Amino acid sequence: MWKKILNSPAFLLACVTVFIATVLLSPKTKSLIEAAANFTSPHAMPQSQEWTIASVADGDTITVKRDGETKKIRFCGIDAIEKQQKLGPQAKSYLQSLIDKGDGAVMVIPIEQDKYGRTVAEVFVKPRPGTPGYRSEEEIFLNGEMVRAGFARHIPNSDNCPNELVIEQSQQMAIANRTGVWNDYNVVPP
Structure with missing residues (x-):
């Protein structure tokens, strides 16, 4: 029975969802995303x-x-x-x-x-x-x-x-x- 649950698409989807939620809600991930946005935003790049x-x-x-x-x-x-x-x-x-x-x-x-x-x-x-x-x-x-x-x-x-x-x-x-x-x-x- 456990083998069936572990191999089911629903279990895999649930694991991926938990992983993504954990990564996205992490304060470190949020600060990296904000830093990347600041670096690539038009106001951060010098004008030619x-x-x-x-x-x-x-x-x-x-x-x-x-x-x-x-x-x-x-x-x-x-x-x-x-x-x-x-x-x-x-x-x-x-x-x-x-x-x-x-x-x-x-x-x-x-x-x-x-x-x-x-x-x-x-x-x-x-x-x-x-x-x-x-x-x-x-x-x-x-x-x-x-x-x-x-x-x-x-x-x-x-x-x-x-x-x-x-x-x-x-x-x-x-x-x-x-x-x-x-x-x-x-x-x-x-």
């Missing part, structure tokens, strides 16, 4: 802003302009090779080449201000239609691309970067492919 490129300083710093305003942008979550270091000029040139795939505009998602007054941000370029290697609706995530190309390193747990996981994965690809700084163990870290 379209700017025009004024100049490229190095592999992780650009100057942008809009409506008479100029702003220095430092890419969050990464540290690029400095201009005077080995591969430094190539890092700057590579960043410029990524920007040149677009129409001169970048989408900036500001995160915070650094101690030098620069806006720390994630930066994206929308490639021009027909750019080889990109679909028209795709954006180039400059922070991640600089790391993937081996011209910058991921800074773990830095700057509250929303796409930090993408940057971290980009570094793993660069290491696996021995790209840029990962190809020469004598290169001094940025």
